[in-house]
Every structure is written in structure tokens, then in C-alpha cells.
Amino acid sequence: MFRNGCSFLKKLHSFNHHQIDRGLKVAVVGAMGRIGQPLCLLLKQSPWFDEIAILDNLNPKGLALELNHVDTKSTVTAYEGEKGHACAMKGADIVLICAGLYMEKQAVNAIDDLLTVNCRAVMEISKSAATYCPQAFIVVCSNPVNCTLPVACEVFKKVNRFVDPCKMFGLSTLNVIRANTLLAEVLQVAPETVDVPIIGGHSPNTVVPVLSHARPCTQLNTEEVVKITRAIQAAGDDVIRAKNGRSSAILSAAFAAARFAVSLAKGLNGVEGVTECAMVMSNVVSDVSYFITPLQLGCCGVEKNLGVPDLTSYECCLLETAIPFLKRDIEVGEHFIAEAIKVRRLYIGAADRMPKLRRGRQKIEEDLSDSQDETAKPVQC
Numbered sequence: 001m002f003r004n005g006c007s008f009l010k011k012l013h014s015f016n017h018h019q020i021d022r023g024l025k026v027a028v029v030g031a032m033g034r035i036g037q038p039l040c041l042l043l044k045q046s047p048w049f050d051e052i053a054i055l056d057n058l059n060p061k062g063l064a065l066e067l068n069h070v071d072t073k074s075t076v077t078a079y080e081g082e083k084g085h086a087c088a089m090k091g092a093d094i095v096l097i098c099a100g101l102y103m104e105k106q107a108v109n110a111i112d113d114l115l116t117v118n119c120r121a122v123m124e125i126s127k128s129a130a131t132y133c134p135q136a137f138i139v140v141c142s143n144p145v146n147c148t149l150p151v152a153c154e155v156f157k158k159v160n161r162f163v164d165p166c167k168m169f170g171l172s173t174l175n176v177i178r179a180n181t182l183l184a185e186v187l188q189v190a191p192e193t194v195d196v197p198i199i200g201g202h203s204p205n206t207v208v209p210v211l212s213h214a215r216p217c218t219q220l221n222t223e224e225v226v227k228i229t230r231a232i233q234a235a236g237d238d239v240i241r242a243k244n245g246r247s248s249a250i251l252s253a254a255f256a257a258a259r260f261a262v263s264l265a266k267g268l269n270g271v272e273g274v275t276e277c278a279m280v281m282s283n284v285v286s287d288v289s290y291f292i293t294p295l296q297l298g299c300c301g302v303e304k305n306l307g308v309p310d311l312t313s314y315e316c317c318l319l320e321t322a323i324p325f326l327k328r329d330i331e332v333g334e335h336f337i338a339e340a341i342k343v344r345r346l347y348i349g350a351a352d353r354m355p356k357l358r359r360g361r362q363k364i365e366e367d368l369s370d371s372q373d374e375t376a377k378p379v380q381c
């Protein structure tokens with residue numbers, strides 16, 4: 001009812017923007033992970049959710065029990081493994097996918113390993129989401145987001161023969177909060193008062209901060225712009241290095257994911273003026289089918305894609321550099337399911353000599369032949 005009653009909700013909220021109309025169900029997949037756990041705690045503190053369904057391959061019952069001791073209104077329910085997918089996702093308004101490996105820069109063949117494992121995890125989870133909660137907003141946090149969002153969308157196309165571009169998101173809020181903090185430091189203002197749009201992709205070579213459109217309006221010199229931009233691009237690697245390669249960003253990542261989920265919840269409940277930058281399917285840049293832009297969020301997800309702002313020549317140059325990387329990442333994601341063989345060619349490496357990964361790839365190729373059956377019906381719950 002609420003999803004279709006946008007104009008009614010807008011009127012309602014013009015009287016009281018803070019009124020919460022409907023508690024929502026959010027499903028967190030990969031909830032037992034380093035990001036998953038603090039993310040669940042932050043969601044438990046939020047008044048926007050009635051149910052937080054936590055799902056992981058590891059048994060999350062203990063985590064749910066502990067979270068339910070937090071005296072806020074939402075209830076945390078726990079589900080383990082594939083058998084838990086249906087119950088965790090049925091009725092979910094938002095699905096946050098943070099299952100998978102993190103960017104372990106020191107690991108040999110890290111990108112190959114990460115790509116195979118994470119695309120596979122996102123593929124499995126998206127299959128269930130497309131089956132059990134096809135109307136939900138899907139937020140892909142698992143890296144590399146530039147590849148995994150296309151994987152999720154391709155799965156929706158295969159299972160439902162339809163993907164709603166307004167409801168599928170790749171998380172990049174972490175870059176926004178980093179940019180806000182770094183600019184606030186330079187301006188010597190509170191970070192909460194700063195808003196830096198981010199465009200492009202979610203990786204060091206594809207993220208493009210648009211400092212020329214930052215709020216508050218400011219006149220930075222070239223040196224400052226370059227310094228802040230490079231710091232944003234390097235922030236993820238800096239965290240991994242500072243943690244001696246043992247972990248990537250966790251708490252800031254959880255904060256960012258929770259902030260995005262809350263923004264989606266506000267949009268769903270008709271709150272006006274909610275904007276966030278995220279990756280979505282779009283044609284704002286020709287030939288680039290997934291792109292991060294500022295988005296106006298509403299009860300149907302993306303209410304308006306605010307597009308690419310006017311860029312300075314430096315920002316144009318950053319974007320031009322980013323586009324080939326982004327296009328390649330998207331291609332890898334899009335073809336992961338439909339053309340596992342092509343992924344092998346693009347990412348062929350020492351991983352092929354590792355029996356564990358080779359077995360993983362064989363399984364993907366087997367699944368591929370299943371999902372290529374156009375007559376296949378989604379599993380009924």
C-alpha cells in the first residue's frame with residue numbers, strides 16, 4: 001500500500017517529516033562478518049526498522065540473541081546458510097549484501113580470488129532475493145562493487161526477466177563520508193555540514209570526487225583539490241596498510257552502509273529531499289551502464305538520477321581516466337554469469353593452478369548452464 005501511495009505519503013510528510021509510518025524489514029546477508037556485525041548494531045539503533053533479519057553461512061543465532069538485548073523496538077531474527085534464504089528475505093524491504101572477502105592487498109592473486117568468491121556469493125544471494133523478495137531494494141556492498149552490482153542485476157534479469165534499475169544499488173557511501181571528512185578538515189568545519197558528491201565507480205581508479213560541487217560552496221586551490229582527491233582515492237588502501245593488511249575498512253564501512261539503508265528507509269516512508277550517491281544502472285554516461293551519481297531517493301527507490309554535475313577540467317580528466325577501468329569492471333560482472341569462460345580469459349592467472357579456485361570456477365560454469373535455460377522458472381517458496 002505504501003509503495004503505491006507516494007503522493008499520499010508526501011502530503012502526510014509535509015505535515016510531519018519525522019513521523020515513521022511503517023517499520024521496515026531489512027535483511028543483512030553476511031551479518032557475521034567484520035562489517036556485518038557493526039552494521040547490524042547500527043541498524044538495531046535505528047527507529048526505521050521493525051525487523052532485522054540476519055543471514056550468514058556461519059550460524060548467527062548468538063549474534064541475534066545479543067543484539068536483541070539492545071533495548072530498541074526492532075527484532076533481530078537469525079537464519080543460517082542457503083536453507084535460511086527464504087525466511088530471511090521474504091517480506092524484506094531492503095537487502096544488504098555484505099557477504100564475501102575483503103580486498104586483501106597482500107594476498108597473492110587477491111583480485112582473482114576476491115572476484116571469483118564474491119561474484120559467486122552475490123550471484124547466489126541475488127538469486128534468492130530475486131525469488132523471495134523481488135520488490136525489495138538490493139544494496140550490494142561486497143567488493144568489487146563495480147563488478148558485483150552488474151552480477152546482481154544480471155541475476156535479476158535471468159530469474160525474473162526484469163530488473164528495476166531504481167531498486168538495485170552498489171554501495172559507495174564510504175567514499176562520500178571520507179570525502180566529507182577530508183574536506184571538512186581543510187575547511188575547518190564540522191563534517192556533518194559538508195556534502196561532497198561522488199561519481200564514477202567504487203575503486204581507487206574509478207572514484208571521482210566532485211569537489212567543485214561540494215557544499216558548503218568553497219574555493220579550493222588546485223593543490224588542495226588534488227590532495228583531497230588523491231586522499232579519497234587512496235583511503236581504502238591506507239586503512240588496509242595501517243592495519244598491516246589484516247583488514248579493510250570495517251566500522252566506517254558499516255556506518256556508511258547503515259546510513260545508506262536509513263536513507264532508503266526514509267525514502268520508502270515518503271520523507272522528501274533524501275539524496276545519496278550510489279551506483280545504479282543508468283545511461284548518464286554513454287556506453288557506461290552502471291555509474292555512481294547523486295540520487296534523489298523516494299518510495300520507489302531512485303526518484304530522480306541527478307546525473308553528472310558540470311565538471312572542472314581536472315574532474316573531467318579524472319572521469320576520462322576512470323571510464324575504461326569502470327567499463328572493464330562492468331563487463332567482467334555482466335559476463336560473470338552468462339560467460340564464465342570470458343571471465344576466465346580476462347582474469348586468467350595463477351589462481352587457475354590452485355585446485356580450490358579451479359573447483360569454484362567449475363561449479364560456476366555448471367550453475368551457468370542451469371541459469372542459461374531460458375525456460376527455467378524461479379524456485380517457488
Ligand SMILES: NC(=O)C1=CN([C@@H]2O[C@H](COP(=O)(O)OP(=O)(O)OC[C@H]3O[C@@H](n4cnc5c(N)ncnc54)[C@H](O)[C@@H]3O)[C@@H](O)[C@H]2O)C=CC1
Binds near residue numbers: 030057171
Ligand atoms: N562497498 C563498500 O563500501 C565496502 C565493501 N566492503 C566489502 O564487504 C565485504 C564484506 O567484508 P567483511 O565483512 O570485512 O568480510 P568478512 O569475511 O569479515 O565477512 C563476510 C561474511 O560473509 C559471510 N558469507 C560469505 N559468503 C556468504 C554467502 N554466500 N551467504 C551468506 N553469508 C556469506 C561469511 O561467513 C562472513 O561472515 C567484502 O567484499 C568487502 O570488500 C568492505 C568495505 C567497504
Ligand SMILES: O=C([O-])CC(=O)C(=O)O
Binds near residue numbers: 102235236237239248
Ligand atoms: O577495499 C575494501 O575492501 C573496502 C572498501 O571498499 C574501501 O575501503 O573503500
